[in-house]
Amino acid sequence: MPSAVSRVIRALRWVRWYLRELTDESAYDRYRAHLRARHPGAAVPTRREFERLRAERQRKDPRQGFRCC
Incomplete structure (x- = not known):
């Protein structure tokens, strides 16, 4: 059974990963x-x-990354 410390570390790693993905x-x-x-x-x-x-690509095409197709 994982200790409380290892569970907290695992949760913090997940939060870090999530925030990095969310902010790109x-x-x-x-x-x-x-x-x-x-x-x-x-x-x-x-x-x-x-x-x-x-940034240059986004200025040229502001829709970049937000296309549906």
Whole structure:
């Protein structure tokens, strides 16, 4: 049976994961994993470059990420 401390730690980890997904904080981590898996020779942009590119794409198309089809 897990101790109370391990249950609290597990709950806090879940909350952290949930908040990162909710705020899209994990997008860079997913993008890096995608590049490494699908394009192993490609240069991985820094976090700052990734955020700049993402903001630029959103400015060009404000509907990005909210399409139904």
